[in-house]
Every structure is written in C-alpha cells, then in structure tokens.
Amino acid sequence: MPTKRSWPGTTPTAVDVQEAFLRGARLAFGLALAASATVADAADSSLKPALTFYASFDSGTDADLAKGDKRLFTLVDKQPKPGNHTDGMTRLAKGKGLSGGALLFTRRKAKWLLYDGVKNFQFAKKDWSGTVSFWLKVDPVNDLDPGYVDPIQITPNTWNDASFFVDFNKDGNPRDFRLGAFADKPVWNPGNKNIPEPERPLVPAKSTPFNRNKWTHVAFTWERFNTGKKDGVATLYLNGKKEGSITGWNQQFSWSGKPHRILIGLNYMGLFDELACFNRALTAREIKRIPDHQADLATLLK
Numbered sequence: 001m002p003t004k005r006s007w008p009g010t011t012p013t014a015v016d017v018q019e020a021f022l023r024g025a026r027l028a029f030g031l032a033l034a035a036s037a038t039v040a041d042a043a044d045s046s047l048k049p050a051l052t053f054y055a056s057f058d059s060g061t062d063a064d065l066a067k068g069d070k071r072l073f074t075l076v077d078k079q080p081k082p083g084n085h086t087d088g089m090t091r092l093a094k095g096k097g098l099s100g101g102a103l104l105f106t107r108r109k110a111k112w113l114l115y116d117g118v119k120n121f122q123f124a125k126k127d128w129s130g131t132v133s134f135w136l137k138v139d140p141v142n143d144l145d146p147g148y149v150d151p152i153q154i155t156p157n158t159w160n161d162a163s164f165f166v167d168f169n170k171d172g173n174p175r176d177f178r179l180g181a182f183a184d185k186p187v188w189n190p191g192n193k194n195i196p197e198p199e200r201p202l203v204p205a206k207s208t209p210f211n212r213n214k215w216t217h218v219a220f221t222w223e224r225f226n227t228g229k230k231d232g233v234a235t236l237y238l239n240g241k242k243e244g245s246i247t248g249w250n251q252q253f254s255w256s257g258k259p260h261r262i263l264i265g266l267n268y269m270g271l272f273d274e275l276a277c278f279n280r281a282l283t284a285r286e287i288k289r290i291p292d293h294q295a296d297l298a299t300l301l302k
Contacts, residue, residue: 047286048301050131053120053262053277056296058100061092064298068119075112080261086110090265098135098215099296102273105265108145117260121154122279125256128225131278132164133290133297138270139212140168140175150266151218152275156258161185166218166236174208179220179246181234187252201251203236203244212270217291221281225251235281240288 054065061072061084073080084090089110094101103113117123122130136151138144148170155163162184169176180202182188189195209216219237232251236243265272276297293300 047278047282050278050280050282051276051301052122052279053115053275054297055115055275056100056298057092057097057102057273057275058296061103063115063120066115066120067122069116071115073114073116075114075263080114080116084113086113093271096271097273097296098294099299102135102137102271103265104271105268108147108149108267108269110265112266113264115262115264117154117156117262121260121262121277123253123255123260124226126226128253129221129223129279129281131219131221131280131282131287133217133219133274133276133278133282133287135215135217135273136210136270137212137215137273138210138268140177140208140210141173143212143269144168144175145267145269146171147267149268151264151268151272153263153266154260155263156255156260157185160189162253162255164220164222164234166220169204176204177208177210177238178202178204179234179236179244181222181225181232181246181249181251183232183250183252184254187250201234201246201249203234203246205236205238205243207238207241207243209238215273219282219287219290221287222251223281225253228252237284237287240284240291242284 051065052067053063055063063070071082072084073082074085076085089107090103090105090113092101093104096102096104132152134152149168150165153159153163153165157163159165160182163182165180167178167180169178182201188201217239220234222234225232230248230250232249234246264275274297290297290300
C-alpha cells in the first residue's frame with residue numbers, strides 16, 4: 001500500500017515535498033504575524049513618551065493629558081477667558097464622538113476656542129519637529145458657510161506669521177483642504193507683498209474624504225524647522241495616507257517669549273474630536289495606526 005511519507009533513506013514523494021512546503025509557508029506566515037504585531041506594539045508604545053497634549057472630549061473640555069495648562073479658553077475681547085463662553089454655539093456633544101463625546105461647532109460666528117500652547121505644543125529654537133492629530137466629521141460643501149474655515153490654527157501671531165493651520169478653502173465643490181506652514185512673515189514674505197496662493201507655503205490634499213456621517217482622521221507633521229536652511233518639511237495626512245508636503249522653505253519660527261495658542265474650530269461647523277500633540281514627527285506607520293485603530297487614542301496607547 002502506498003504511503004504518504006517516505007521512509008528514511010528513500011526518495012521524497014511529491015506529497016512529501018508539498019507537505020514540507022505547506023509547513024514552511026505556515027511557519028513563515030506565523031512569523032510574519034508575530035513580527036507585524038511586534039512592530040505595531042512598538043509603534044503604539046513609542047507614541048506615549050512623545051505625547052504632550054491630549055483632549056478626548058469624552059467627559060469635558062479640559063485636556064485628559066497636558067504638559068502645560070489643561071483648560072479650554074474662549075477668546076473674549078481678544079483675551080483668553082477660562083471655559084467655554086460661546087453661548088451654546090459650540091458645545092460638548094455626548095455620545096457623538098469617535099468613542100465618547102466630541103466638540104460640536106454650530107455657528108461660523110461663534111467665539112474662538114483655544115488651549116494654551118506653552119508646553120502643550122512643544123517649541124524648539126533649533127531643529128524643531130512635531131505632530132498634530134485630530135478627527136473631523138463634516139460635509140464641507142453643505143455644512144460650512146462660505147469663507148475660509150480653519151479647524152485648527154497654532155501661532156502666537158496671525159495666520160500668515162509663524163503659523164501652522166489646516167483649512168477648507170473659501171469656496172469650491174469640493175472645497176480644497178490644505179495644510180499651511182508659514183514661517184515668520186519677514187522670512188517667507190520679506191517684501192510684504194500679496195503673494196498668490198499657489199506660491200505660498202501651502203499644500204492641498206489630493207483627496208476629499210470628508211463626510212458628515214463618517215469620521216476623517218487629520219494629521220500633520222513637521223521636521224527640520226528652525227535650521228536656518230531651506231530644508232524644512234511639513235506633511236499632511238488624511239486617514240493615514242500622505243496627501244502632500246511643503247518643501248523648499250526656510251521654516252524659521254520665532255516663538256520664543258511669545259504665548260502661542262492652539263486655536264480650534266475657527267469658522268468651523270461640524271464635529272471635532274481627539275486632539276493630540278506630539279513632540280516629534282511621527283512616522284507614516286505610526287500615523288496610520290491611529291485611523292486603522294478606529295478608536296480613541298487612549299485605548300490605542302494602553
């Protein structure tokens with residue numbers, strides 16, 4: 001009777017070769033799974049020491065983790081006032097977030113909300129890098145009023161002077177979503193001219209995944225800022241995919257001694273959730289882990 005296995009010292013059959021191949025394939029697959037899990041765990045654990053600020057909005061507007069002041073402020077008469085003073089135009093929406101609460105912005109004219117950037121959004125005078133991450137749920141064409149909309153803007157000055165921001169363009173169908181990384185205005189625009197938008201340090205996203213019924217993850221990173229060279233890079237990601245980069249600029253940000261602010265929801269009308277700042281540029285793999293996880297950042301970091 002023929003046997004499925006050959007005896008020692010005999011020539012292997014075709015069945016023997018096939019079984020050996022399958023055993024090798026299963027082993028390789030198992031090792032690949034183990035390696036990918038190890039890499040994923042390492043990526044998650046590496047995020048923890050880099051995190052400087054995290055607001056989940058699950059139980060309130062104060063940050064869950066903050067290296068600096070954890071309180072939310074409202075800009076009232078050009079001065080930050082602790083708490084939410086938007087007369088209900090912006091409010092905490094329980095159960096509407098990615099896995100808990102979220103901030104709901106309902107009026108373009110609502111007073112601006114902000115967090116203190118000192119220590120929460122780490123600044124470095126030389127070779128500066130970092131990352132910002134958050135989620136949006138909005139239909140830009142039907143939910144937003146005409147005009148520029150900045151879900152986030154970080155600066156001690158104005159939008160075009162030592163500033164980071166992401167914005168929806170003032171019009172269009174679809175409305176472009178863009179990352180801006182504007183160095184000190186005398187550096188990027190020494191003549192103080194009206195420079196056309198295509199010639200500014202802006203990059204539009206290649207895709208338009210935004211939807212009022214589905215969360216979109218937004219992240220941007222920056223590297224080699226404040227080097228004195230035109231080697232700075234700022235990169236925009238949507239749902240873990242690289243959408244474009246700003247390159248070829250001397251990204252000199254003179255923030256020392258100035259109270260920079262993390263402004264959120266400027267002219268925005270929609271849901272905003274899971275705001276996080278990191279003190280280094282996360283890798284593309286690390287950023288992709290956040291939308292792939294599809295849950296709050298705190299769960300990912302456990």
